[in-house]
Amino acid sequence: MKIPLNLTINGDTVELTVDANETLLHVLRNSASLQSVHRSCEEGECGACTVLVNNEPVNSCLVLAVSVQGASVMTAEGLVRNNEPHxxxxxxxxxxxxxxxxxxxxxxxxxxxxxxxxxxxxxxxxxxxxxxxxxxxxxxxxxxxxxxxxxxxxxxxxxxxx
Ligand code: FES
Ligand code: FES
Missing domain, CATH: 1.10.150.120 ([2Fe-2S]-binding domain)
Structure with missing residues (x-):
């Protein structure tokens, strides 16, 4: 089942359509093309997929994208300002x-x-x-x-x- 998902990602408002069982990790990498969000264990063990959801770090492989409807998400790409590293x-x-x-x-x-x-x-x-x-x-x-x-x-x- 496809579900509309509205997020703010790195300050930009984004409207996506996602599968009900899709993880935030998958959505960020594959729908939002944010390749800093690394996929490894997909079991919450390694932290490679860590992003901020409403300023709190989460393992995005353990989060269903639809469960963070309306949230503000920040990835490492969002740290960069005017091409200057944070x-x-x-x-x-x-x-x-x-x-x-x-x-x-x-x-x-x-x-x-x-x-x-x-x-x-x-x-x-x-x-x-x-x-x-x-x-x-x-x-x-x-x-x-x-x-x-x-x-x-x-x-x-x-x-x-x-
Ligand atoms: S991919 Fe290892 S904690 Fe998410
Ligand atoms: S895993 Fe290579 S720098 Fe941390």
């Missing part, structure tokens, strides 16, 4: 928090939500690691990812953020 992206490249890059869009979205939630408070290594435990990285060993999140927080605290 300060959180800059922090990940500066701190070498990226190797193959497969986990990176999901990692960015979880970290972006975390930093926005932690306005004015310090982010410890332990808290960052706990917050990112749903985002698996097979390459980096996480040390540089944690450094990148701290650097991104410094960027935000210095007013370099959007």
């Amino acid at each position: 300060p959180i992206m800059k922090a990940f490249t500066d701190e070498l928090g990226i190797q193959c890059g497969f986990c990176t869009p999901g990692m960015l979205m979880t970290a972006y939500a975390l930093i926005n939630r932690c306005e004015g408070s310090e982010l410890t290594d332990e808290f960052i690691r706990k917050s990112l435990q749903g985002n698996l990285c097979r390459c980096t060993g996480y040390v540089n990812i944690v450094k990148a999140v701290k650097k991104a927080k410094q960027n935000k605290d210095a007013g370099y953020w959007w």
Whole structure:
């Protein structure tokens, strides 16, 4: 059964027609052509498909698209402004928090939500690691990812953020 779906995706209003059993992951990749939303386990284990729904990180492989009717969805593409990488992206490249890059869009979205939630408070290594435990990285060993999140927080605290 086909169902009309209205979303705001990265600030744009989008009208789509989706299958009743289609996941948000599938809709974002295949109907909205947002290839930063990576498909891997499709079981909620790896975090590669993480996007923000109404500012909260979700595993889009576990979300039926029709269940987020009217929501605001943000993907890593939405972090870029006027072709300029977001300060959180800059922090990940500066701190070498990226190797193959497969986990990176999901990692960015979880970290972006975390930093926005932690306005004015310090982010410890332990808290960052706990917050990112749903985002698996097979390459980096996480040390540089944690450094990148701290650097991104410094960027935000210095007013370099959007
Ligand atoms: S693809 Fe969604 S959590 Fe792995
Ligand atoms: S950089 Fe390769 S999976 Fe994280």
